[in-house]
Amino acid sequence: MSQSIRPLRPRDPSEHHRVSTTLELFFDLITVIAIAAVTAGLHHGISAGHGLEMLPRFLFLFVGVWWCWMNFTWFASAFDNDDALYRFLVMVIMCGELIFAGGAGYIFETLDMRFGLLGWVIMRLGMAGLWLRAARGNPDWHRTCIRYAIGIVVAQALWILIYVGTAPGSTAFFIAAVLIYVVELGVPAFAESARATPFHRHHIIERYGLLMIISLGEIMLSVSHGFGALFSDHPSLEAALVAVSGLVLVFSIWWVYFCEEEHLTTTAMLPAMIWGYGHVLIYLATAMLGAAIAAWVDVVTHHGAATADEVSRWLGLALALLFATLWLVRDRAHRLPARLNLALPVMAAVFAVGSFLGLPIWAYAILSVVLVNWRAPHLGGDKGAS
Known part of the structure; x- marks a missing residue:
């Protein structure tokens, strides 16, 4: 038993190949x-x-x-x-x-x-x-x-x-x-403020990314409910359209969120806390998006009392919050070309306007593809290349 209880020493913050356990x-x-x-x-x-x-x-x-x-x-x-x-x-x-x-x-x-x-x-x-x-x-x-x-x-x-x-x-x-x-x-x-703990920057980036994937899984669950409506006694093609649109949205969010490997560029306390705390709004908005898509499926299958316009407000505002916060905690700290740095705040504003216009879900899906092509047009190489 003495060998199974060891001193709880700090980990090396520059440890190589540090991954989630x-x-x-x-x-x-x-x-x-x-x-x-x-x-x-x-x-x-x-x-x-x-x-x-x-x-x-x-x-x-x-x-x-x-x-x-x-x-x-x-x-x-x-x-x-x-x-x-x-x-x-x-x-x-x-x-x-x-x-x-x-x-x-x-x-x-x-x-x-x-x-x-x-x-x-x-x-x-x-x-x-x-x-x-x-x-x-x-x-x-x-x-x-x-x-x-x-x-x-x-x-x-x-x-x-x-x-x-x-x-x-x-x-x-x-x-x-x-x-x-x-x-x-x-x-x-x-x-x-007494003394900063020696967290591992890349390990933290990976941990946050894994929670983001979990949050995206909530949207996937809602999407599956939309596809599930095809197997009911009265198949709903409208629900399938909601599901396809939701799938495009979740793929686009994944693409934009993970387009930068170095999410957190420093271990300095203030920027690390802004990045770490700010992510709660990203996760919260992603969960709200999943709830809104599930509610949209309810509306088109006549299982909900809300209107499509009401659900559209939730979906558009969730997307606006997600991408505005992602710009605040990540893109603002990166030295990006102006055209890339503008992508998230501009499209966040577009999603917010769309929410008040009551855009259909397929319109949000198209806008999300526009955002991917604007903010993350390259899979590798120089992201700032024209």
């Missing part, structure tokens, strides 16, 4: 379950014509899922030693996230956080345990790790207070939740 991929599997559960709630809300009412709940729960993934991912990039105790604590976190995911539908409907709170407490125990382990074995990062552990515990105590002190779904609940998320997001800045 099977445990990290396993963790992502739990995350995709949680994202799917939260996205399903927004899908049903949009389909029923109550999407705007459901939006605060979606934002509240989605950010919680992302934050769990975010905390673990950056820790693992800096301190993963893959010993038995490390694996056990990560599995504790996974258990908590799965409890939260299992209750996501119930939480979405009622905002009763009983089971969600239980899941979060379990997750925090595992995460705080990891930081305390790192603090014990690394005097150079002791203050940083202790700050993380204290921040996690304090934030969790605040979530318990919000559950005890506010009514589920009340204005006070959402105001308090926003304030606690501000505390949550501030913990890394406070902790890293």
Whole structure:
């Protein structure tokens, strides 16, 4: 047993061939379950014509899922030693996230956080345990790790207070939740100001890319529902058109997102935090897009109360948010030729205008192909070549 418990030393941030571990991929599997559960709630809300009412709940729960993934991912990039105790604590976190995911539908409907709170407490125990382990074995990062552990515990105590002190779904609940998320997001800045953790830049880029693929999988699930309408008693060619258009959209998003290998160009704290935190809007917009496409399938198969124009607003705004944020966190930091640097903000504005015009989904698909040919016209070589 002594050989299976090793000191939790920092990883080399310049380590060659650093890739995601099977445990990290396993963790992502739990995350995709949680994202799917939260996205399903927004899908049903949009389909029923109550999407705007459901939006605060979606934002509240989605950010919680992302934050769990975010905390673990950056820790693992800096301190993963893959010993038995490390694996056990990560599995504790996974258990908590799965409890939260299992209750996501119930939480979405009622905002009763009983089971969600239980899941979060379990997750925090595992995460705080990891930081305390790192603090014990690394005097150079002791203050940083202790700050993380204290921040996690304090934030969790605040979530318990919000559950005890506010009514589920009340204005006070959402105001308090926003304030606690501000505390949550501030913990890394406070902790890293003692000494920055030695995260591996390329490993982090890969981890974020893998979560993006998971998010795109939510759209693929919606697309499959559209194709599934071909096999019903009353085959719907209109649903198939929605599915084909959705497929073009998801392929285009993949193409544009992964057209730059060096997503994060520096390990400096401020740009790294802008890139790391900003991605929540990319993932959130991608999940919203999946919910909107699923709702569009409901509309054309007469299973939804919303109109096509209403769903179009959700789809167009989700695309606008996704590409505007991608420009902010990635393209703005790259030295791109002007014509390439303009692609994402200009097309984000076009998608936003399209949402208010109520464009059909096939029009968004055509616009996405235009964006691919504008922003990523080359598969290799000099991207700035004319």
